[in-house]
Amino acid sequence: MNVLLVEDDPLIAMGLLQALQQNTYTVLHAPDGMRAQGLLRANDIDLIILDLGLPDMDGLELLRWVRARQSRVPVLVLTARDGVEQQVLALDQGADDYMEKPFDLRELEARLRALLRRSHNLSTDEVSLGALQLSPFQRTATLNGERLELPAREFEILEVLALSAGKVVTKARLAHRLSREGDEVGDNAVEVYVHRLRRRLRESGLAIRTQRGAGYVLENAG
Structure with missing residues (x-):
């Protein structure tokens, strides 16, 4: 499973890269929206983990760009922005799930598995x-x-x-x-x-x- 991690914080990105790779995901990392767009054009991505506070564009702008291309790839928003309004806005723009930082890694991995099962119409992990x-x-x-x-x-x-x-x-x-x-x-x-x-x-x-x-x-x- 190919995961695109869009995260500008190097410490969070490194921790997630190591954790996801240990769980056998193939992970591509983009520290900003422009590089994320390039990776999405060039690769077959199964799931996106998206930070909203990117240095070159708002994460919601990237999310709208993804959905405007008619892509149905699952998107999990992972952000420090809190509040119900932010969550509703992200979901309305096309996100499939939403988690606030700080987060529990085990919960994140469980949500990723659930999104991937749903996107591939799987009832189990096999x-x-x-x-x-x-x-x-x-x-x-x-x-x-x-x-x-x-x-x-x-x-x-x-x-x-x-x-x-x-x-x-x-x-x-x-x-x-x-x-x-x-x-x-x-x-x-x-x-x-x-x-x-x-x-x-x-x-x-x-x-x-x-x-x-x-x-x-x-x-x-x-």
Whole structure:
């Protein structure tokens, strides 16, 4: 799961980066609104943690920009601004949740999990498809009850396909998902990772089917 942390306080940002990375999230950090916009354009983001007191723009302005692009990515506002009026304003502008600083890290992580489950229509922390059990939050997968050891990029492709099981996922979306700032991933690389996953899923009853001209579909073929 890719999280964008928009926070200008270096101490808070460092603490959150370490805590979220320990919980297996991939975290991108933007200390201001302009850099946040650049990261959102260049990366496939699953959730935004947004401070409102940014140095170059109000966080609510960035929130409006996100929603104006028709993005449904969950946004958790994390701010020192207190009061019901601020909370109502943020929620009305498109925030999905709101927490005031100082905050309890365990509560923040629980709220993140809830937002991510809701955005992916999950009732639990796991995705089940035939012989495959996958936890996007723990970044673990089992196949026929045995741990499936996957390199990071193979796991991310499997995660996206599993969360969209039965639906076509475009090659461009997978490439976008694997790309990081300054580290673009092309279609050929996606094809290599999909080929490796197909070999791992062999004999499992699951298949990654190519939809010519459209993308890939993970389905239970057993």
